[in-house]
Amino acid sequence: DAKTTQPPSMDCAEGRAANLPCNHSTISGNEYVYWYRQIHSQGPQYIIHGLKNNETNEMASLIITEDRKSSTLILPHATLRDTAVYYCIVRVPTIIYNTDKLIFGTGTRLQVFP
């Protein structure tokens, strides 16, 4: 089961900041938060990830609350090309082979309009 909760859809005007929320109230202390997006029917694309500090890269910023129970992905100047489904993901620890899984939920469908 996905350990995150996201709104099913959001709208944003082109040129404005898009703020996509995610709740992960059961996150453990050493679990990272990841964001991917999927444009139309393409394969998902990595955006950003973080543990407890805010992170920024050329695509987006990630703001994680101090208690780490929620986070917000920020697209500072949304364009029409940012219309996509955005997935907030928390690593799920596994026992075998000492590796974790990424479990995708249903994500937030972001529609950027002119």
Add this chain to the structure above:
Amino acid sequence: NAGVTQTPKFQVLKTGQSMTLQCAQDMNHEYMSWYRQDPGMGLRLIHYSVGAGITDQGEVPNGYNVSRSTTEDFPLRLLSAAPSQTSVYFCASSYRQAWETQYFGPGTRLLVL
């Protein structure tokens, strides 16, 4: 680098037929995985592999087999196709672990009649 490639792009099967979905990566990644995505749904993990000769089950492994004989290739086999397996299948790879940046292939659309 070609990245992650998948073949075929589209396939139609009849119930009971078997087939193999191919996935290859040329980035020397150790971690590879298969997801399926049903209409309007998120991605669900089928199987994954942390290196040649090592595979494990994901969320929805029933009806699928995998093997990893080389680092580059991670084929997904449907043993006896069922209409419930109609979906889009994505292969992904990352350097060593699932939680590193995963690179996804373009997907294979499968229709089982």
